[in-house]
Amino acid sequence: MVYSQDPQNQVDAVVLGAGFSGLYMLYRLREAGLSTRVFEAADGVGGVWYWNRYPGARCDSESVYYNYTFSEELFKEWSWSSRYPEQPEILRYLNYVADKFELKPDITFNTRVMSAVYDEASNRWQVETDTGETVSAKYFITGIGCISSANVPNIKGLNDFEGQAYHTGHWPHEKVDFTGKRVGVIGTGSSGIQSIPVIAKEAAHLTVFQRTPQYSVPAQNYTYTKEFVEEVKDNYSEIRRQMQETVAGLRFEFGEQSVLDDSPEVRRQKLQEGWEKGGWEILFTYNDLLANEEGNELVAAFIREKIQEIVDDPETANKLTPDHFYGTKRAIVDTDYFETYNRDNVRLVDVKASPIEAITPKGIRTEDNEYELDAIVFATGFDGMTGSLFKIDIRGKNGVTLKEKWENGAQTRTYLGLTTAGFPNMFMLTGPESPSVLGNMPATIEQHVEWVSDCINHLRENKVDIFEAESQAEEEWSAHCKELADATLYTKTDSWYTGANIAGKARGFPIYVGGYGAYREICDDVAANGYKGFSFK
Numbered sequence: 183m184v185y186s187q188d189p190q191n192q193v194d195a196v197v198l199g200a201g202f203s204g205l206y207m208l209y210r211l212r213e214a215g216l217s218t219r220v221f222e223a224a225d226g227v228g229g230v231w232y233w234n235r236y237p238g239a240r241c242d243s244e245s246v247y248y249n250y251t252f253s254e255e256l257f258k259e260w261s262w263s264s265r266y267p268e269q270p271e272i273l274r275y276l277n278y279v280a281d282k283f284e285l286k287p288d289i290t291f292n293t294r295v296m297s298a299v300y301d302e303a304s305n306r307w308q309v310e311t312d313t314g315e316t317v318s319a320k321y322f323i324t325g326i327g328c329i330s331s332a333n334v335p336n337i338k339g340l341n342d343f344e345g346q347a348y349h350t351g352h353w354p355h356e357k358v359d360f361t362g363k364r365v366g367v368i369g370t371g372s373s374g375i376q377s378i379p380v381i382a383k384e385a386a387h388l389t390v391f392q393r394t395p396q397y398s399v400p401a402q403n404y405t406y407t408k409e410f411v412e413e414v415k416d417n418y419s420e421i422r423r424q425m426q427e428t429v430a431g432l433r434f435e436f437g438e439q440s441v442l443d444d445s446p447e448v449r450r451q452k453l454q455e456g457w458e459k460g461g462w463e464i465l466f467t468y469n470d471l472l473a474n475e476e477g478n479e480l481v482a483a484f485i486r487e488k489i490q491e492i493v494d495d496p497e498t499a500n501k502l503t504p505d506h507f508y509g510t511k512r513a514i515v516d517t518d519y520f521e522t523y524n525r526d527n528v529r530l531v532d533v534k535a536s537p538i539e540a541i542t543p544k545g546i547r548t549e550d551n552e553y554e555l556d557a558i559v560f561a562t563g564f565d566g567m568t569g570s571l572f573k574i575d576i577r578g579k580n581g582v583t584l585k586e587k588w589e590n591g592a593q594t595r596t597y598l599g600l601t602t603a604g605f606p607n608m609f610m611l612t613g614p615e616s617p618s619v620l621g622n623m624p625a626t627i628e629q630h631v632e633w634v635s636d637c638i639n640h641l642r643e644n645k646v647d648i649f650e651a652e653s654q655a656e657e658e659w660s661a662h663c664k665e666l667a668d669a670t671l672y673t674k675t676d677s678w679y680t681g682a683n684i685a686g687k688a689r690g691f692p693i694y695v696g697g698y699g700a701y702r703e704i705c706d707d708v709a710a711n712g713y714k715g716f717s718f719k
């Protein structure tokens with residue numbers, strides 16, 4: 183590699199991605215006076231909200247918390263329309279933020295970073311893009327999201343299909359019109375469950391190819407009143423404080439009781455109330471839902487009963503009824519998902535019972551049938567947590583790649599989910615072994631960005647050249663994460679959290695499950711104690 187000597191291409195920091203994390207990171211670094219370049223593969227800001235434009239895409243954390251809180255002015259300027267707004271509104275918000283803080287001039291769009299190599303001689307990161315540009319930076323920061331590397335399963339005949347094929351995570355910008363079409367959706371995770379009811383209303387016929395049935399509870403979405411929005415704005419400081427302290431970066435904690443503490447009648451009443459309130463209510467009703475098999479089963483049984491009540495056809499209802507621990511695959515909230523199976527133009531195909539054999543020119547062939555389709559929607563998810571990091575050739579000391587160090591995901595090792603030994607001056611926003619996807623993402627992102635920018639300010643003030651996680655601290659952190667995860671039910675279910683959704687991917691649970699509030703305290707403590715666990719040169 184020819185290292186960049188061009189002063190134009192020597193910056194203090196390179197940030198990857200212009201989603202929630204990259205935008206705020208750029209803002210903070212610029213405020214601190216660092217020259218910063220942001221590279222973004224898309225032609226606009228938004229990250230996952232740029233790419234995930236499928237019908238019905240919306241957030242499932244309540245919008246008044248699903249936003250930045252670092253700027254009181256911004257918080258009070260923006261008004262959300264509803265509890266769970268659709269993707270276009272969230273993308274408008276992120277564009278509003280980028281424009282308000284004049285972030286776009288420092289973002290290079292339509293450009294993918296291919297490699298980032300740490301040069302030990304100069305102690306700088308050499309970052310190379312797919313447009314042939316090389317930039318040299320002191321700090322290398324990834325803000326590329328945890329679920330941004332689309333998974334299209336390797337099904338025989340994938341390229342033979344003569345109709346249109348889409349992935350929910352790479353949806354076209356123009357409206358896709360399913361009117362009069364026979365559509366097939368593969369996958370019933372959050373993306374499938376959000377898109378299926380909307381596609382069913384438009385298409386002539388919809389076939390859902392389901393491998394694993396999912397628990398889903400109603401979102402109970404509603405339009406916010408002006409009074410509510412004003413009340414939220416008036417409570418800005420309190421909301422920011424609560425979001426920083428709670429287990430998931432929202433305004434509430436888990437309930438104080440075990441599932442087993444309540445009598446069947448009281449438990450039923452609480453779960454019914456949770457169902458009617460919608461969203462995350464049921465998941466947060468008890469303090470041990472995700473750790474107690476017997477308790478989890480009681481809550482899961484409640485949702486299974488609801489599915490059986492909603493779906494008219496008993497055979498379809500049975501196919502839609504899950505048997506894994508509730509919440510161990512990402513909990514889903516929906517609008518009319520199970521009701522959609524009562525429509526005459528919707529059928530459900532169980533591809534666990536009769537697996538997909540091939541995509542054919544005319545549609546999808548399973549072991550026992552062939553389904554003719556005009557369009558196929560792959561709602562088949564992502565190579566989560568490590569997928570996007572491994573797509574970039576990231577090399578630390580001695581030329582070792584991140585993929586090699588982490589043994590292709592079999593040995594993910596980080597300190598605080600922010601850094602990894604052997605990769606000095608590199609930070610991962612919402613990286614593996616941080617709380618990331620188990621919390622309200624904008625809140626967890628703000629904490630990471632603020633910690634990283636405070637850290638960089640500290641390094642600059644103290645003229646530290648090389649900042650690196652110590653192996654011992656990293657070993658302890660990764661062991662701690664594993665120990666916490668193993669004490670939950672998460673690791674007992676196949677999910678994208680564990681890597682089970684990707685053929686051949688190593689299994690693990692590279693997410694900190696100890697709660698966002700507790701994690702923030704740990705990170706603050708590390709900083710307050712002179713960044714213990716890090717070496718400085």
Ligand code: NAP
Nearest residue numbers: 241242335369370371372373374393394512561562563678
């Ligand atoms: P996902 O949860 O991984 O779901 C993918 C679905 O595709 C699963 O039902 C999976 O079945 C199925 N699938 C994968 N490969 C298949 C194959 N070869 N044959 C048949 N079925 C196959 O992905 P997602 O729905 O895109 O959601 C991913 C994450 O993104 C969510 O968990 C959430 O964190 C986030 N998200 C959030 C929102 C929101 O509301 N804000 C919306 C969308 C996504 P198995 O279960 O058997 O693997």
